[in-house]
Amino acid sequence: MSTIRRSEATDAGGIRAGHRRALEALHRAGGPFAVSDAAGLLGLDEPHTRRLLAYLARRGWLARVRRGLYTPVPLDANVPGQWSEDPWLAATVAFAPCYIGGWSALEHWGLTEQLFRTLLVFTTRRLRHRTQALQAASVRLKVVRPDKLFGTVAVWRHQTRVAVSDASRTIIDALDDPSVGGGMRHVATAVAEYFGSEEHRNDALLVEYGDRVGNRAVFKRLGYLLESLKVLAPDLLAECRKRRSAGLSVFDPGVEGKGRIVKRWGLRVNVDLSDVETWS
Numbered sequence: 001m002s003t004i005r006r007s008e009a010t011d012a013g014g015i016r017a018g019h020r021r022a023l024e025a026l027h028r029a030g031g032p033f034a035v036s037d038a039a040g041l042l043g044l045d046e047p048h049t050r051r052l053l054a055y056l057a058r059r060g061w062l063a064r065v066r067r068g069l070y071t072p073v074p075l076d077a078n079v080p081g082q083w084s085e086d087p088w089l090a091a092t093v094a095f096a097p098c099y100i101g102g103w104s105a106l107e108h109w110g111l112t113e114q115l116f117r118t119l120l121v122f123t124t125r126r127l128r129h130r131t132q133a134l135q136a137a138s139v140r141l142k143v144v145r146p147d148k149l150f151g152t153v154a155v156w157r158h159q160t161r162v163a164v165s166d167a168s169r170t171i172i173d174a175l176d177d178p179s180v181g182g183g184m185r186h187v188a189t190a191v192a193e194y195f196g197s198e199e200h201r202n203d204a205l206l207v208e209y210g211d212r213v214g215n216r217a218v219f220k221r222l223g224y225l226l227e228s229l230k231v232l233a234p235d236l237l238a239e240c241r242k243r244r245s246a247g248l249s250v251f252d253p254g255v256e257g258k259g260r261i262v263k264r265w266g267l268r269v270n271v272d273l274s275d276v277e278t279w280s
Contacts, residue, residue, distance in 0.1 A: 015061070022052060023061050023072070030159065031071030032085055032093045038070070065090045065134050087137035088157045091121045094134060095141065098123035099152045099163040102142065102180030105170040108155070109200060111190040112182075120180055122165070122173070124149065142180055151209050167200035172209040175218045177253075184252035184271045188225055192277060195231045203236040207243075216245035220265045224251070230278045 015023070022042050026033070029041055039049040053070050056062040062070045063085060071085040088100055102120030106112040118131070118138040130141045151169030154161040165173060171194050174181025181187040195201055210218045223240030226233055244266055251259065251269045259270030 015059070019052070019056065023056060026062070027072045032065050032069050032090050033071070034093070035068050035070075063135065066094060066132070069094055085135060086157050087119050087134055087139065088162045089160050090134040090137070091119055091139055092160070092162050094132075095121050095123040095125055095127075095139075097146065097149055098125070099149065099165055101165040101170060101173050102140075103182045103186075105165045105167075106174070106181065106190050108164055109167045109170065111167065111170070111193045111197075111200070112186065114182065114186065116182065122148075142177070148213070150212060151205075167194060167197075168202050168205040169209050172206060172213055172218060175210075175221045176213050176215050178221075178251075179254045183254060184221075185273065185276065188229065188271075188273050188276045191222075191225050192229050192231075195229070195233070203233055206236065207239050210243070216243055217249040219243040220245070220249050220267045221251060224262060224265045224267055224269065225273075228273050228278075229276070 025041055026038060029037075033041075035046055035050050035053060038044075038053060039046045042049060042052075044052070050068075053062060054064075057064045057070060061073060063073050065071055065085055069090070071090065091100070092098065098121050100108070100120070101122045103112070103114075103116045104120040107114075107116065118140050119134075120140050120142065122142045122144050124144060124146045125141075126143060127141060130143075132139050132141065151166055151172070152163040153166050155164050156162075170181075171191060174187045174190065178184040178187050181190060206222070210222070219240040223237060223244070225231075226237050226240065247266060248261065249267055251267055252271045255270050257270045259268050261268050
């Protein structure tokens with residue numbers, strides 16, 4: 001595409017013809033997109049592209065998702081200045097390589113009725129701040145190694161595929177770090193839902209994912225929950241027993257208080273689950 005000149009005439013729509021061509025190209029490509037992506041698409045250098053995108057954003061044709069990241073505003077948006085991109089799409093570009101997980105995946109798979117205002121994203125990017133804003137959306141980041149990007153499926157958000165942890169990986173992630181599942185009491189409820197679901201339950205996959213995550217406390221927590229929630233899964237329970245690590249693990253590391261010790265699981269249970277509905 002030829003360079004866009006400031007001297008080009010303004011067309012009937014109130015936007016210069018060259019700017020309109022650039023905007024049409026960006027709309028066809030879809031968003032969100034980084035400055036470097038737009039520069040390659042438009043055939044411009046990055047400084048020129050950065051100024052162009054900022055100009056189009058000021059005019060309401062684009063929305064600034066975060067610094068250096070923009071997305072086209074739909075032409076039928078009622079209030080362009082208040083329009084926001086789907087946070088799942090924005091996060092997928094902003095924090096790639098990544099996947100949507102934790103409590104956000106629990107919501108997606110119907111394993112919780114609780115609504116969380118913050119999007120949970122697992123990313124391999126080392127970022128200074130673990131809570132960030134994408135337009136009006138708040139995002140919490142969980143940093144993982146590249147070899148931990150497994151157990152995901154692609155789901156469609158508008159015309160874009162977004163990676164989200166499958167139901168089994170979501171449960172294992174929450175057992176590995178209960179904070180990403182909203183705390184162990186909430187995780188226990190999600191586990192009960194998971195085992196009551198013919199669609200999602202996959203005992204063998206839980207074992208496989210637990211092994212790949214590499215934290216044996218996962219099996220201690222899972223085994224204890226299977227017993228506490230009265231889940232009928234003798235083979236899975238046996239696999240959990242075989243994989244118990246030595247020493248004492250904490251049921252929910254994010255909760256203060258010592259709690260009682262359950263020796264058969266090597267677990268300090270510092271969360272009361274007496275009022276959590278059982279599976280049976």
